[in-house]
Amino acid sequence: MTYKLILLRHGHSEWNAKNLFTGWVDVDLNDQGRAEAARGGELLVENDTLPDVLYTSLLKRAINTANIALDRANRGWIPVKRDWRLNERHYGALQGKDKAQTLEEFGEEQFMQWRRSYDTPPPALDDDAEFSQIGDPRYADLGDDAPRTECLKDVLERMLPYWESDIKADLVAGKTVLVTAHGNSLRALVKHLDGISDEDIAGLNIPTGIPLVYELDENFQPVTAGGTYLDPDAAAEAAAAVANQGRQ
Numbered sequence: 001m002t003y004k005l006i007l008l009r010h011g012h013s014e015w016n017a018k019n020l021f022t023g024w025v026d027v028d029l030n031d032q033g034r035a036e037a038a039r040g041g042e043l044l045v046e047n048d049t050l051p052d053v054l055y056t057s058l059l060k061r062a063i064n065t066a067n068i069a070l071d072r073a074n075r076g077w078i079p080v081k082r083d084w085r086l087n088e089r090h091y092g093a094l095q096g097k098d099k100a101q102t103l104e105e106f107g108e109e110q111f112m113q114w115r116r117s118y119d120t121p122p123p124a125l126d127d128d129a130e131f132s133q134i135g136d137p138r139y140a141d142l143g144d145d146a147p148r149t150e151c152l153k154d155v156l157e158r159m160l161p162y163w164e165s166d167i168k169a170d171l172v173a174g175k176t177v178l179v180t181a182h183g184n185s186l187r188a189l190v191k192h193l194d195g196i197s198d199e200d201i202a203g204l205n206i207p208t209g210i211p212l213v214y215e216l217d218e219n220f221q222p223v224t225a226g227g228t229y230l231d232p233d234a235a236a237e238a239a240a241a242v243a244n245q246g247r248q
């Protein structure tokens with residue numbers, strides 16, 4: 001008995017294209033992102049990997065990616081659960097900042113520590129800053145616990161309880177689960193599934209719009225380490241592009 005989990009990072013967003021740190025800012029997909037999402041849906045069909053239930057973050061780039069992909073797979077009718085715990089990492093005071101300018105201003109070491117270290121969050125974002133989410137009704141239940149910045153460790157800690165309580169329960173019920181989320185929230189989940197060390201996770205980048213399928217054994221261990229991208233060549237190329245952001 002194995003479980004099937006599909007991870008899908010949203011397609012390119014307007015801010016990916018502008019090379020801005022995004023985090024919890026609710027930017028939409030651009031045309032490239034919508035095309036990637038549609039291709040993601042086709043890959044699900046071509047590989048006969050159709051989800052029974054969908055999980056998304058509360059951010060429209062993930063929601064719309066899932067809608068487009070599932071529509072293409074004629075699967076728009078499956079039940080949906082959304083939770084802030086699948087949101088992108090809150091990027092703190094870097095939200096809305098240009099990645100290339102940030103690299104230039106702070107240097108490679110600090111830039112990469114903020115982007116990819118496991119436990120160093122960027123400086124916190126002020127509540128009255130332009131790109132703050134404080135006061136956004138979708139996070140009202142969080143009250144004062146709403147994050148003002150997060151490192152990957154924080155993302156893992158807020159995401160894992162939801163994985164345990166909800167997502168795993170659907171897998172155990174025999175459902176093929178699609179999680180449509182973000183570069184860093186999916187890195188956190190992959191770190192957990194594959195048992196990647198705090199150091200090695202820095203080198204892992206998730207490409208946009210390409211389904212990553214995990215077959216998990218009864219202990220939720222991946223049958224194939226790292227899962228299987230439904231288009232491995234495109235995934236390798238796109239992951240390298242993510243790694244190089246800020247440098248073009």
Ligand SMILES: O=C(O)[C@@H](CO)OP(=O)(O)O
Pocket residue numbers: 016020021022023024088091115183184242245
């Ligand atoms: O800006 C962001 O929110 C993320 C994902 O796009 O960027 P990075 O890959 O630099 O963590």
